[in-house]
Amino acid sequence: MHLSDMFFFLAFICECLGPTQKMNLFQSVTSALDNTLASDPTAVIFGEDVAFGGVFRCTVGLRDKYGKDRVFNTPLCEQGIVGFGIGVAVAGATAIAEIQFADYIYPAFDQIVNEAAKYRYRSGNLFDCGNLTIRAPWGCVGHGSLYHSQSPEAFFAHCPGIKVVIPRGPVQAKGLLLSCISDKNPCIFFEPKILYRAAVEQVPVEPYTIPLSQAEVLQEGSDVTLVAWGTQIHVMREVANMAQEKLGVSCEVIDLQTILPWDTETVCKSVVKTGRLLISHEAPITGGFAAEISSTVQEECFLNLEAPISRVCGYDTPFPHIFEPFYIPDKWKCLEAIKRMINY
Numbered sequence: 001m002h003l004s005d006m007f008f009f010l011a012f013i014c015e016c017l018g019p020t021q022k023m024n025l026f027q028s029v030t031s032a033l034d035n036t037l038a039s040d041p042t043a044v045i046f047g048e049d050v051a052f053g054g055v056f057r058c059t060v061g062l063r064d065k066y067g068k069d070r071v072f073n074t075p076l077c078e079q080g081i082v083g084f085g086i087g088v089a090v091a092g093a094t095a096i097a098e099i100q101f102a103d104y105i106y107p108a109f110d111q112i113v114n115e116a117a118k119y120r121y122r123s124g125n126l127f128d129c130g131n132l133t134i135r136a137p138w139g140c141v142g143h144g145s146l147y148h149s150q151s152p153e154a155f156f157a158h159c160p161g162i163k164v165v166i167p168r169g170p171v172q173a174k175g176l177l178l179s180c181i182s183d184k185n186p187c188i189f190f191e192p193k194i195l196y197r198a199a200v201e202q203v204p205v206e207p208y209t210i211p212l213s214q215a216e217v218l219q220e221g222s223d224v225t226l227v228a229w230g231t232q233i234h235v236m237r238e239v240a241n242m243a244q245e246k247l248g249v250s251c252e253v254i255d256l257q258t259i260l261p262w263d264t265e266t267v268c269k270s271v272v273k274t275g276r277l278l279i280s281h282e283a284p285i286t287g288g289f290a291a292e293i294s295s296t297v298q299e300e301c302f303l304n305l306e307a308p309i310s311r312v313c314g315y316d317t318p319f320p321h322i323f324e325p326f327y328i329p330d331k332w333k334c335l336e337a338i339k340r341m342i343n344y
Contacts, residue, residue, distance in 0.1 A: 047098030
């Protein structure tokens with residue numbers, strides 16, 4: 001989605017989708033879940049502690065409104081949560097499963113990649129669990145350390161049959177989550193937990209969708225393409241302003257939004273124009289999704305590149321606690337990468 005398309009979309013929201021309400025990111029998620037439960041009598045929401053609102057309050061009030069048969073707690077067993085969700089979806093209902101932290105999704109890895117992702121394929125399309133959406137808080141939070149700050153999107157990007165989506169703010173969170181819920185493929189929806197209360201926007205009260213697998217050009221530029229998703233998008237927007245002010249460098253900022261399947265066309269079109277690409281994410285650099293983007297762009301845009309593609313990412317270590325400020329790919333590291341590319 002390019003800048004002009006984004007303005008059109010926002011205008012469409014204001015004109016066609018009725019009243020808006022000031023919401024932070026977790027409230028926009030709640031609104032999306034509320035819309036789904038109201039419109040789809042088969043929809044159920046389940047996970048650890050969701051009945052009383054969840055750790056981040058994303059399901060607050062929904063059990064009281066829709067009943068304990070539709071919003072309910074599960075045992076502390078991630079493989080059981082996803083396995084149950086697969087069964088619910090195969091039976092034809094809409095299953096929305098919450099994993100309390102993205103870090104805890106690993107016990108359900110087998111259910112996701114060997115069952116959910118392959119169900120349609122292995123049955124020759126006789127059966128599927130496309131009505132399954134898995135939500136999980138994702139990314140660093142300032143004090144999460146080893147087990148509450150991970151960004152595991154690259155693990156699932158290697159698995160055909162599922163979609164992986166990460167929003168950057170409240171408007172995107174509601175629209176993309178509703179798209180995941182209505183999509184006929186199992187989806188993983190990672191929610192940047194540090195933005196739950198930090199990001200506030202006017203969000204439509206009524207349901208709306210934002211297309212999956214479409215990146216959004218947030219700022220047009222001519223010298224460097226900056227690609228990120230989730231929390232890191234806000235870092236990149238600040239970096240783009242710094243690069244313009246300090247270096248006179250014009251940056252194009254792209255929010256990937258969907259990790260799998262990702263929008264190669266928008267990214268490659270931008271790199272053909274700018275000749276330089278910087279990709280940044282919080283996850284460790286080795287095997288991170290930036291590597292996949294880098295490889296694709298190198299294959300498609302090799303003759304257009306003016307400098308080697310740069311990746312500014314987390315280090316290949318467990319996520320630290322007191323050393324988090326040194327670990328995360330902050331604006332200064334990204335600005336240095338831009339300087340190297342411009343001077344190459």
